[in-house]
Amino acid sequence: MSIVTMNFESQFLHSNHEISIILPDKPHHISAKEYYQNQKKYKVLWLLHGTFGDHSDWLRKTNIELYACEKDLIVVMPSALNSNYSNWSRCMLGFNMYDYLIDELMPMIYNWFPASEKRKDNFIAGLSMGGRGTIKFAVNYPEKFAAAAVLSAVPVDFNNLTEQDLQKDDPFYQRLRGMVDNAGGLEKFVHSNENVWNIINSLADSRKLPRLLFACGSKDKLIYENFTVFQEHAKKIGLDAEFWTLEGYGHEWRFWDLAIQHALEFFGLSDTGQSRF
Template sequence: MALIQMSFKSKALLMQTSVNIILPMGTNRIDFEGTNDFTYEHKKFPVLYLLHGATDDHSCWLRLSSIERYAEDKGIAVVMPNADMSAYSDMVHGHKYWTYISEELPQFLQAAFPISDKREDTFVAGLSMGGYGAFKLALRHPDRFAAAASLSGALDLVGSLRKGESSLFDNVFGDPEKVDNSQNDILFLTKQLAESNGVKPQLFQACGTEDFLYEDNVKYKNYANELGVDLTYEEGPGGHEWSYWDTNIQRVLDWLPIESNKVVSVE
């Protein structure tokens, strides 16, 4: 695997930002024909956008899990952007992280790196705030994402805001009542998806039974099941902690609809 640690000036954010990228290498054929003569096949890789949680940043998946090793076994590229405390949203008082993550970053990376732009090769996952962001991306753009996974996700954000449990996001949303039935409300977006006639992403949800977000995750699971949404749900012992997420990101990679060591030919 190749690890690319990159900083660049985002037009959406109007500032420098950082992103970590893991690119497979072993899945490409490398022919050695004499001294200093290497040939690489021109291929594009399926990609997983992997989102961090609140209080974390783009480095945490690399530092606190073995995602690089797991991704290598699957032949998949992994993109880990920084989104600060934005809830992957265009903030009322702050930066336009939704525009950056959903629009600018994929376009930039697809132009700069061998990453597929096909829906069937594009996935998103995240933990906690990142689980919320992952589902929001897939539910708002089902035409772009084939699958999304939430680990310990903050999936009932409206309920948390109403109970005053998510004051960290005051600068993101402003009036919490404006989140209800909006494009930032995961329950509302799920209902929209269920009622649509278009393509629908596969959804994976997992949460530890000792996690403080467990009840919110059960609520979402029951709601999605009532709507008939294609949702794979798993739970088991575990809290809001990296030992749980490191284990379950492996489950996510096994669940994703990709072939092992798949590469996508450039047309």
């Protein structure tokens, strides 16, 4: 595959920003002129990293380049800091990651690269924090994605969240406090696009949602309990989603490398069967 590392000044992040893009390789039996002028538009996977990560995580810690090559797939990997893929308008000069992906990154990729913007050709996936970003984008912009894979993350019911909860000395709640402040307070947060639990409840019996996959390792101490809670809730509200568990795996890259392979199968992305040679 071809790897593009791109650095550019972002309007929404108010700073230089780096992304990685995997692009399909030219097969050896096709001439360069024929291949690069064929005007083909490729399917796109928007692939999100987790807390403490960046755009390079998936490239360095999984075989995503190999899997993308087999599927003839463009993969776009942005950097999100620890933003939870939310807007942080009062952070520095502003770091509006939620708006950035939809209103800046997507238009750039669709118009500067051979990427299809058709819903049926676009997929989104992410791990941990990236999984939370994935489901947030999937339910708030269902018209943009054919399917979504949420790895080691699930929606959490924020309807009973209290100010006392927000004082907990825990990285999850520390970031959550900032997100509540961003929304203008707890009540506004609960009724915002951040409360994916409520949005799924309202859309569960409709055909608007992308196809959804939730995946978790059975020994994931951070997520597995919430995973089972949401799985039961999904049954109650009639949410059509696949829940996939691997025994013996925790919150770890060994699991995510296997999970992204399952996600590509879930998306219906078949191998091209075409050798570069």
